[in-house]
Every structure is written in structure tokens, then in C-alpha cells.
Amino acid sequence: MSQIIIADADGAIVEYDPGFLDPGPRSALLAELAQVQDRFDRDRVRMYGKTLDSPRLVCAFGDDGLHYRYAGVDRTTHPWPPHLRAARDRIADLCGHPFNYALVNLYRDGDDYIGWHADKVSDLAPGSAIASLSLGAARPFQLRHKQQDIEHEVLLASGSLLVMRGTTQQFYKHALPRRRGVTESRFNVTFRHVRAS
Ligand SMILES: O=C(O)CCC(=O)C(=O)O
Ligand SMILES: [Fe+2]
Numbered sequence: 001m002s003q004i005i006i007a008d009a010d011g012a013i014v015e016y017d018p019g020f021l022d023p024g025p026r027s028a029l030l031a032e033l034a035q036v037q038d039r040f041d042r043d044r045v046r047m048y049g050k051t052l053d054s055p056r057l058v059c060a061f062g063d064d065g066l067h068y069r070y071a072g073v074d075r076t077t078h079p080w081p082p083h084l085r086a087a088r089d090r091i092a093d094l095c096g097h098p099f100n101y102a103l104v105n106l107y108r109d110g111d112d113y114i115g116w117h118a119d120k121v122s123d124l125a126p127g128s129a130i131a132s133l134s135l136g137a138a139r140p141f142q143l144r145h146k147q148q149d150i151e152h153e154v155l156l157a158s159g160s161l162l163v164m165r166g167t168t169q170q171f172y173k174h175a176l177p178r179r180r181g182v183t184e185s186r187f188n189v190t191f192r193h194v195r196a197s
Contacts (some may be wrong), residue, residue: 005152006143011167014143016154020133021087028137029083033187035102039078040106057106057114066100066194077101083114084189087133091191095129095163099191107139110182113123116144119168119190127164128193130193134158137184143174 006014021029036059043054062077076108080088092098105114115126119130134156141162143152156162164174176188 004167005154008119008166009173010171012171013041013165014168015163017161018157019159021159024081025086026135026159029087031185032083036081037106038051041117045186053061055111057108059104060101061104062101082185088191091161097125099131099193101192101194103190103192105188106172107176107186107188110179113178114176116173120174121168121169123194125195127195129163131191132162132164133189133191134160134186136186137182139176139179139182139186141174141176142161143172
């Protein structure tokens with residue numbers, strides 16, 4: 001059952017389903033991602049004219065021939081492995097549009113994180129959702145309004161799905177802060193509908 005986290009008058013919508021994946025598909029997908037873990041790379045983030053290593057590892061999956069620059073980096077996309085493809089198809093049904101790209105973050109432990117940012121939507125199909133599937137260690141996810149004093153925190157459970165839609169990226173930033181003491185790793189998959197260029 002999905003919970004509404006944000007439903008603002010200006011069109012920001014965030015929904016959360018803690019039990020999106022049943023234990024079977026959840027461990028199958030976790031095993032599949034763990035199997036391709038050697039393809040994961042340090043993300044290179046361009047900030048203030050410098051290129052820095054990100055505090056997490058990343059890997060991208062996508063349709064054949066898809067070209068997508070994320071955070072200033074052209075990333076090779078790997079073909080969809082079967083369980084990831086199955087999850088993508090279920091999420092496409094739920095959101096009512098296809099997804100052709102998935103960016104997977106690997107947080108090796110509680111020291112890995114992602115800082116405050118909004119996802120770039122100009123490369124995405126207009127009106128499409130960003131769907132975020134979590135596997136492994138539960139980690140708190142934070143959303144903060146850019147102009148108002150509004151903050152939300154959701155503990156993203158293994159097998160959960162968080163969907164950000166509407167004007168969410170325009171009005172909110174989000175982050176996954178460091179969590180000292182977490183020793184288990186976490187995969188996060190954000191499914192996106194990249195606009196054909
Ligand atoms: O790991 C998460 O839950 C968030 C990832 C994220 O915000 C991103 O990849 O843009
Ligand atoms: Fe993001």
C-alpha cells in the first residue's frame with residue numbers, strides 16, 4: 001500500500017510503497033545486482049569547475065543505443081538484466097509510461113552518501129516520473145523544500161519504491177545522508193524516462 005509523502009498545491013507529488021517487492025523478487029534482484037557489482041564505478045561529479053570522486057559507486061542500465069549525460073558525464077549503459085527488467089516493467093505499469101534508463105547507486109556502507117540536489121529533468125520526457133527502488137540496508141532519505149521551511153524524512157526499506165512526480169524536482173532537493181554504524185550495503189535504482197535526442 002502506497003503512502004503519500006508530499007502532495008503540494010504547486011504540483012509536487014511523492015509517494016512511498018514500503019513493500020513494493022515481495023521477499024522473493026527482492027532477494028533475486030539484490031543477488032543480480034551483487035553479481036554485476038564489479039561493473040560499478042566511482043561517479044565523477046563536476047563541481048565548481050573541478051571533477052571529484054563521489055562517495056558512492058554507480059552503474060547505468062538502459063535500452064540499446066541510448067545516450068544520456070548525467071551530471072556532466074556520458075555513461076555507458078549496460079543491457080537490462082532480467083530481474084531489473086521485470087521490476088522496470090512493473091513500475092512502468094504503475095506510473096503509466098515507459099522507463100528506458102536506470103541509474104544504480106551502490107552505497108557500500110554508512111559512510112557512502114548523496115548530498116543535497118535536485119535531479120535534472122530537462123533530459124527526461126516531460127511529465128515523467130522518477131521511480132526509486134531500494135535494496136539492502138535501510139537508509140533515511142530526506143526531502144527539503146527549496147523556498148519554504150518544509151522537510152520530510154522517509155526510512156527507505158529494502159524492497160521499497162519511492163516515486164517523485166510533477167514539480168518535485170523544481171521545488172524540492174533530496175539527499176541520502178551519511179549514517180555512521182551502518183555496515184550493510186545498499187543499492188538504489190532510479191528508473192527514468194530519458195527523452196530521445
Ligand atoms: O539513493 C537514493 O535513495 C537517492 C539517489 C538519488 O537521489 C539519485 O541518484 O539522484
Ligand atoms: Fe537524486
